[in-house]
Amino acid sequence: MLRISRLTDYGTLILVHLASRNGRLCSANDVATAVRIALPTVQKLLKLLASSGLAHSTRGAEGGYCLSRPPELISAAEILDVLEGPVAITECSIEDGHCHLEASCSVGSAWQRISKSMRTSLENVSLADLENPPASFPVIDLTPAHRASQRTSQRS
Amino acid sequence: MLRISRLTDYGTLILVHLASRNGRLCSANDVATAVRIALPTVQKLLKLLASSGLAHSTRGAEGGYCLSRPPELISAAEILDVLEGPVAITECSIEDGHCHLEASCSVGSAWQRISKSMRTSLENVSLADLENPPASFPVIDLTPAHRASQRTSQRS
DNA sequence: TCATATTGGACTAAAATAGTCCTATATTCG
DNA sequence: CGAATATAGGACTATTTTAGTCCAATATGA
Numbered sequence: 157m158l159r160i161s162r163l164t165d166y167g168t169l170i171l172v173h174l175a176s177r178n179g180r181l182c183s184a185n186d187v188a189t190a191v192r193i194a195l196p197t198v199q200k201l202l203k204l205l206a207s208s209g210l211a212h213s214t215r216g217a218e219g220g221y222c223l224s225r226p227p228e229l230i231s232a233a234e235i236l237d238v239l240e241g242p243v244a245i246t247e248c249s250i251e252d253g254h255c256h257l258e259a260s261c262s263v264g265s266a267w268q269r270i271s272k273s274m275r276t277s278l279e280n281v282s283l284a285d286l287e288n289p290p291a292s293f294p295v296i297d298l299t300p301a302h303r304a305s306q307r308t309s310q311r312s
Numbered sequence: 313m314l315r316i317s318r319l320t321d322y323g324t325l326i327l328v329h330l331a332s333r334n335g336r337l338c339s340a341n342d343v344a345t346a347v348r349i350a351l352p353t354v355q356k357l358l359k360l361l362a363s364s365g366l367a368h369s370t371r372g373a374e375g376g377y378c379l380s381r382p383p384e385l386i387s388a389a390e391i392l393d394v395l396e397g398p399v400a401i402t403e404c405s406i407e408d409g410h411c412h413l414e415a416s417c418s419v420g421s422a423w424q425r426i427s428k429s430m431r432t433s434l435e436n437v438s439l440a441d442l443e444n445p446p447a448s449f450p451v452i453d454l455t456p457a458h459r460a461s462q463r464t465s466q467r468s
Numbered sequence: 469t470c471a472t473a474t475t476g477g478a479c480t481a482a483a484a485t486a487g488t489c490c491t492a493t494a495t496t497c498g
Numbered sequence: 499c500g501a502a503t504a505t506a507g508g509a510c511t512a513t514t515t516t517a518g519t520c521c522a523a524t525a526t527g528a
Contacts, residue, residue, distance in 0.1 A: 159396075160423065161516065168423070183473065196519050203475065216526025217472040232426070240315075267316065267324070270388070270437065274430060286422045317485065339504065352488050359506065372495020373503040 164239040166193050167201045171235065172287050174211060175227040181220035201239075208238040227283035233275055235283065320395040322349050323357045327391065328443050330367060331383040337376035357395075364394040383439035389431055391439065 169191045174182060182190075188198040202221050206213040212224040223230065325347045330338060338346075344354040358377050361367040368380040379386070 163517070165423070185473090194518075197517075199474085200518080206474085207476095213474060214526085215472095215474045215524075217470095218527065219473045219525085221474090267321070267442070270434075278426075281426065319486070341504090350487075353486075355505085356487080362505080363507095369505060370495085371493075371503095371505045374496060375494080375504045377505085 160236065160240060163197075163201065164236065166191070166197065167205065167239040168235060168286060169193070170198065170201055171205065171210065171223070171227075171230070171283055174221060174223045175283055175287055177222065179222050181214055181218070181222050183220040186220065204238065210234065210238055223283075227287060230283040231279045232281040232283070232286065233278035236278065316392065316396060319353075319357065320392065322347070322353065323361065323395040324391060324442060325349070326354065326357055327361065327366065327379070327383075327386070327439055330377060330379045331439055331443055333378065335378050337370055337374070337378050339376040342376065360394065366390065366394055379439075383443060386439040387435045388437040388439075388442065389434035392434065 170187055170193075173187055173190050184195065184199045184202050187202065188195040191198070202211065202213070205211040206221060209224055210230060211221045213219070213221050326343055326349075329343055329346050340355045340358050341351065343358065344351040347354070358367065358369070362369040362377060365380055366386060367377045369375070369377050
């Protein structure tokens with residue numbers, strides 16, 4: 157859980173590589189060599205990144221890929237959206253709220269809300285942050301709002 | 313991504329049901345009826361919950377399952393650990409740090425750290441919270457530590 | 469026109485997930 | 499004791515997802 161797929165991992169690597177090239181074009185071949193992932197897989201991912209708008213592609217000889225925006229403006233949430241599909245911690249949270257489990261579904265809604273706040277927080281992490289990760293990311297406060305006041309001084 | 317499996321969803325439902333029974337024993341059959349999930353699946357999950365220590369089982373006639381602790385003392389992180397296996401956002405984050413991707417792996421390490429802080433935050437959400445979900449969970453601040461000071465007043 | 473690249477999609481293989489079933493063991497009650 | 503009720507443990511199958519490969523078409527530059 158909270159596991160990203162291998163392709164997403166690869167995809168991130170590729171994005172970081174493109175970021176390091178600072179806007180210069182990079183062919184699928186170049187990328188594959190640099191990140192040491194099989195060419196067909198890299199091609200597949202680059203196509204996905206380009207069609208989703210995270211990368212820009214140029215066809216033909218001397219063509220290649222580059223980021224469509226500076227890495228500071230690409231969020232981890234976006235990257236996950238593209239490479240893993242929409243972030244949704246449970247299935248029915250996608251089509252908000254209709255499963256066959258009726259009453260008990262209040263639980264699903266809790267997972268949904270947790271998922272939602274996680275997503276929101278991932279929007280504040282940029283590709284640039286992934287490129288040069290800080291020593292640590294701060295501990296998240298997922299505590300339900302109604303209890304929050306009781307434990308504000310928690311992290312010593 | 314950030315998707316939990318269907319079995320985890322079911323498992324949570326079952327735990328919430330047990331919580332609502334307030335310590336009284338509940339057979340697999342009772343649970344299956346209550347949560348409306350196929351009996352064999354419920355049996356499988358209850359066995360898992362019992363063997364992992366989240367639930368307590370009593371064999372024989374009049375036997376059944378109950379929570380091993382009050383719902384306030386069971387965290388979402390534990391539930392996920394049991395039902396989904398160890399939380400690890402990338403593969404190599406499990407066996408901390410050896411993949412064939414060498415230098416580029418600093419990225420993986422970033423995902424790892426994000427995953428880690430998410431997990432820590434899930435430790436502060438209890439089964440009781442899942443049972444009666446609050447209106448919303450607060451937005452998480454995942455901003456890297458070195459930028460945190462610049463945006464403390466972010467949530468207006 | 470040829471070499472270099474991306475595009476779009478089909479296709480196969482491998483692995484994880486979901487779901488079912490069977491036999492053994494423990495407990496209660498008549 | 500013996501029948502009924504439950505869990506325990508594990509094998510097993512089917513389904514779905516994920517990973518990975520390949521090919522024919524199109525675009526570009528020299």
